[in-house]
Amino acid sequence: MERTEIVSVFQKKFFGLALTIGAASFIMAQQKVTISGNVKDTNGGVGYASITFKNQQNSQLSDAALADADGNYKLDLAPGSYDVSIEAVDYKKFTQTIRVEKAGAIAPFVVVSDGKANLNNTTDIQGVVITAQSTKPYKVELDKKTYDPSQDLVSKGGSLQDVLSNVPSVSVDTDGTVSMRGSSNVRFLINGKPSALLGIDDGANALQSIPADQIEKIEVITNPSSKFEASGTAGILNIILKKNKKTGFNGSVIGTLGYLPQTNLNTSLSWRKGNFSWFLNGGGGYRESKNTNRNDNYYNNVTTVGDETESHQNSEIENKNSNYNATAGIVYEISDKTSVNASGTVRTFESDNTGNIDYNYELFNSPSTYTLRNTIGTSNNLAFQGDFGLDHKFDDKGQNLSLSLSLQRNRSNNDSNIKEYDDYSTVTSLQNLISQRTLNKNIVAKADYELPIGEISKLEAGYRLDSNNNTYDNNVLESTTAFPTLRNLGLYTYDANYKELFNAFYLQFKSKIGNVGYQLGLRDEVSSVTIDYQNLLTPGSVGYTDPIVNRKKSYNNLFPSVFLSYEFAKDNQLLVNYTRRIDRPRGFFLIPNPSYNDNQNIFDGNIDLNPSYVDSYEVGYSISKKKFTINPTLYYRHQEDDVKMLVYNTKERYESEPDVFKDRIVFHTKPINLGTDDKFGLDLNFNWDATSWLKFMGNVDVFGYNTKGSTPYNTLDKDGNPIVAIANFNGKGVSTRSRLTSTFKIDKTLNLQLQGFYRGGTKTDYQIRKDMYAINFGASKTIWNGNGTLAFNIQDVFNTRAMQSTTYTANSTRDSYMQWQPRQFTMSLTYRFKQGEKVEQPKRKKDINSNTSGDDQQGPM
Structure with a gap:
């Protein structure tokens, strides 16, 4: 085997492992201590409360946690002073300052469900919006329909082509051709733009090379407005890829085995501190x-x-x-x-x-x-x-x-x-x-x-x-x-x-x-x-x-x-x-x-x-x-x-x-x-x-x-003579x-x-x-x-x-x-x-032409 081939094999075998080890090493280098605690009310633990710790000296050291079903949480923090805030459904947000010096348990947060909150210790918690998973994977908006593949079990571990096979108003032929309402002239976009990820001429092989687990949602635009490019007489399929919006260090890994023989391993890592995220x-x-x-x-x-x-x-x-x-x-x-x-x-x-x-x-x-x-x-x-x-x-x-x-x-x-x-x-x-x-x-x-x-x-x-x-x-x-x-x-x-x-x-x-x-x-x-x-x-x-x-x-x-x-x-x-x-x-x-x-x-x-x-x-x-x-x-x-x-x-x-x-x-x-x-x-x-x-x-x-x-x-003709x-x-x-x-x-x-x-x-x-x-x-x-x-x-x-x-x-x-x-x-x-908390997004002025969900038909040009 030639040297270049050996290098290529080595890179491919250890690529995913390098991603995980590199990210983990970066986080471990912050010299943090592990703290734990509990959120409860007079009846016991408050499940799934959001707890955010904002470092007063360096916003890059801020972090957040989500309590489990019993109100328990655990996370790693660098020593220092923090503004802590807690928010949970039916509980009022309350903020206070604490000092973290060493590892160990801190006193529990006691919250009251009548709209008032109180804390037994010198702890506090910043408000974070808790969003429950939508029960509706398909949403209608003014000039598009949005499909959420997270609840699609039949394409788990598959590819973009598998996901498209399950999207309403979209069909995939046996040769991989994608069509909408009977027409195959579909324009593909990735995050609102034509993309090299889909290859030249949008071949079926390119659709198979994008893992289903990297897709956040698919916008089905059967009749695009003037804001969108005019190509694609059947409409536009805009593939939105995942970008984690949670604070702290977060990650996931998914592996797949299948038959006909199929294996996949994909890793997703993100880190968000203050004004910077990757x-x-x-x-x-x-x-x-x-x-x-x-x-x-x-x-x-x-x-x-x-x-x-x-x-x-x-x-x-x-x-x-x-x-x-x-x-x-x-x-x-x-x-x-x-x-x-x-x-x-x-x-x-x-x-x-x-x-x-x-x-x-x-x-x-x-x-x-x-x-x-x-x-x-x-x-x-x-x-x-x-x-x-x-x-x-x-x-x-x-x-x-x-x-x-x-x-x-x-x-x-x-x-x-x-x-x-x-x-x-x-x-x-x-x-x-x-x-x-x-x-x-x-x-x-x-x-x-x-x-x-x-x-x-x-x-x-x-x-x-x-x-x-x-x-x-x-x-x-x-x-x-x-x-x-x-x-x-x-x-x-x-x-x-x-x-x-x-x-x-x-x-x-x-x-x-x-x-x-x-x-x-x-x-x-x-x-x-x-x-x-x-x-x-x-x-x-x-x-x-x-x-x-x-x-x-x-x-x-x-x-x-x-x-x-x-x-x-x-x-x-x-x-x-x-x-x-x-x-x-x-x-x-x-x-x-x-x-x-x-x-x-x-x-x-x-x-x-x-x-x-x-x-x-x-x-x-x-x-x-x-x-x-x-x-x-x-x-x-x-x-x-x-x-x-x-x-x-x-x-x-x-x-x-x-x-x-x-x-x-x-x-x-x-x-x-x-x-x-x-x-x-x-x-x-x-x-x-x-x-x-x-x-x-x-x-x-x-x-x-x-x-x-x-x-x-x-x-x-049948005798080999030219005819029209x-x-x-x-x-x-x-x-x-x-x-x-x-x-x-x-x-x-x-x-x-x-x-x-x-x-x-x-x-x-x-x-x-x-x-x-x-x-x-x-x-x-x-x-x-x-x-x-x-x-x-x-x-x-x-x-x-x-x-x-x-x-x-x-x-x-x-x-x-x-x-x-x-x-x-x-x-x-x-x-x-290490799933952190979702960052609260600033509320946008509701578009008067949007549906009641408040989405305002943002789309690519």
């Missing part, structure tokens, strides 16, 4: 997966000897993935009104995969032929991200300025060695060596300003700059029986560069007239896209195109948004909104020949692909009671120049042996702008605490679709998606969860997709006096989560089956240590 999250994991694909192709009107009447492809690919991540950040409060923050993230993702594809060709009046295709592949991804910010409050009335800068870099390498064997011979008939290199550099800078106008109005304005630079380096070598020496495939060996620059400005005004709240916004986005492409084809080569392509595109679009609300009563409101959105093509889609992994199933890019635009309307109603919340929403979305995937086949001749030529049918997939797409339906979300031990959370989406569009394309065929995408109908989660509380420490998912089929003239359903199970047990949690879950209990479809082309019918991941089991153990 956090450090890190860990890694290993995961195996197996996906299965089957394609059965049936060709029309075959009458020539040697032509294919049927072809069948069976594929099974096994992946071994490992990922490591670390995020560190600091926040410093310069004053009561100004704070600065900085954070850095590094993430690695590595994968080894092996796959076999069996091809079976049924020929007209000829013996069948067979081909076996073996693939060995490796990939690795390295992402860095640095974030910097400044927040300033001009006054206490809500006039705020927020500045941020994000620098991101993501590098991805993919290599494949593909060999084919005709009729299961031991002699290689074809070999491909494929090397793909991609590099993404991204800069995001933004400024947001808020100005209250009177008591009921607010003006918001902002600017945002996005600079994105993707480079693609693709190299494909091929050898055959006829040409045993590896040579470049000029059409698929290329260099490409994709640059995009966006400047965005927005202005938004909120106010209220009686019970009617309104928000009007306008966003202007000026964008410039440049594609540089060069392949190795020479004049006269098969498939020759101009080897050098340079294309520039510029857009200037206005995106209005209107939000209205009518409050019938507390927690009872009607919401109406309209927005205009844009779907910009992925950089990958604009590269003429972006990939070559299978010489019989090829994805072709389209450099002429343009953005599509969506007008989106929603009418929603929200009512929330103590035990029940329901949020039905009627929606309509009209999309112009919709991007559709054109699938067609060609007959291509290749030289299998010297002077021996054969034909093979090759399927091509190409994105095109075509026609319109209308979606409309009823999206219903609800929470119901049926009893003290039974809770339900559900989502039902009954939707209609009306797709229009047809296009001619070039293909071959018509691809017809027209189709309309009604379908459903639904999810129901039931949580059973067995006792104070044990919870069970059962979740069912169903997606109805869809039908157009071009493709039919069949129904799909799945059942998941989870269980959680609290141990070690609340400091530990043991969780177990089964994903896809009956192994039914698979996508099946039938696609019709001019001369063939294709039946497809795909299962991205079979049934899985995981067991996770979480341990939390």
Whole structure:
């Protein structure tokens, strides 16, 4: 093993351990003493009282504790004078000064529950807000819905992809594609910004590399306001990662074991003293997966000897993935009104995969032929991200300025060695060596300003700059029986560069007239896209195109948004909104020949692909009671120049042996702008605490679709002659998606969860997709006096989560089956240590357009 490999292994093995030991050493270096005490009233111990000790000389030495169920607490303090304060539910806060000189017990605090407090000793306690865990994991706000995954047992120990599978209004396909209300054009943000953590083009592998335990909440924004970027016609999923807000030193560690083989270990550490705080999250994991694909192709009107009447492809690919991540950040409060923050993230993702594809060709009046295709592949991804910010409050009335800068870099390498064997011979008939290199550099800078106008109005304005630079380096070598020496495939060996620059400005005004709240916004986005492409084809080569392509595109679009609300009563409101959105093509889609992994199933890019635009309307109603919340929403979305995937086949001749030529049918997939797409339906979300031990959370989406569009394309007839065929995408109908989660509380420490998912089929003239359903199970047990949690879950209990479809082309019918991941089991153990108290946040002026929770729809630009 090379020296660099040894160093890499050493770093990965001991990374998490180093985090914990380093933090612990830092705390131990403070020369503290251990004190203990008790909080009680005339009837005994007062459970879960908050006790905060503020050092008079050095705020960095302050600390806090939370009493247990009997009122007992223990913590380490440096000797000195402290202002101590106590607060508990139904007890009045009282403050006094004490002196800590040596380790040992101090006299108990005696509090009175009639609104007065008294202390028997010279001790005191500063007020800290005690927040009970919300029983509602799903909350409706004016322009977004917030999902809290902390009560999601079926994704414990999993990844972001597992969590998204359980979020209302969101669905995850068997290939990892995320969609909202039937559309996969979802924009992902991390803490309000595009992020290198999600990789280039938001691949499913990136979603699997973010641990579920690092996610604080997910904002589901189906109709984003002008304050948000306009990309993502289906909406925005904003992933908020955890940042501990407790005083003192806090930490937790979670380990997971599972099958298919899966291991994860993640650590979260934080320290907050006075005006300074830092956090450090890190860990890694290993995961195996197996996906299965089957394609059965049936060709029309075959009458020539040697032509294919049927072809069948069976594929099974096994992946071994490992990922490591670390995020560190600091926040410093310069004053009561100004704070600065900085954070850095590094993430690695590595994968080894092996796959076999069996091809079976049924020929007209000829013996069948067979081909076996073996693939060995490796990939690795390295992402860095640095974030910097400044927040300033001009006054206490809500006039705020927020500045941020994000620098991101993501590098991805993919290599494949593909060999084919005709009729299961031991002699290689074809070999491909494929090397793909991609590099993404991204800069995001933004400024947001808020100005209250009177008591009921607010003006918001902002600017945002996005600079994105993707480079693609693709190299494909091929050898055959006829040409045993590896040579470049000029059409698929290329260099490409994709640059995009966006400047965005927005202005938004909120106010209220009686019970009617309104928000009007306008966003202007000026964008410039440049594609540089060069392949190795020479004049006269098969498939020759101009080897050098340079294309520039510029857009200037206005995106209005209107939000209205009518409050019938507390927690009872009607919401109406309209927005205009844009779907910009992925950089990958604009590269003429972006990939070559299978010489019989090829994805072709389209450099002429343009953005599509969506007008989106929603009418929603929200009512929330103590035990029940329901949020039905009627929606309509009209999309112009919709991007559709054109699938067609060609007959291509290749030289299998010297002077021996054969034909093979090759399927091509190409994105095109075509026609319109209308979606409309009823999206219903609800929470119901049926009893003290039974809770339900559900989502039902009954939707209609009306797709229009047809296009001619070039293909071959049954005799190999070129013809022009018509691809017809027209189709309309009604379908459903639904999810129901039931949580059973067995006792104070044990919870069970059962979740069912169903997606109805869809039908157009071009493709039919069949129904799909799945059942998941989870269980959680609290141990070690609340400091530990043991969780177990089964994903896809009956192994039914698979996508099946039938696609019709001019001369063939294709039946497809795909299962991205079979049934899985995981067991996770979480341990939390040195949990301090949550810091009381300054109360913000309630937004007149917020719901009764007081949230004021803060969001990214």
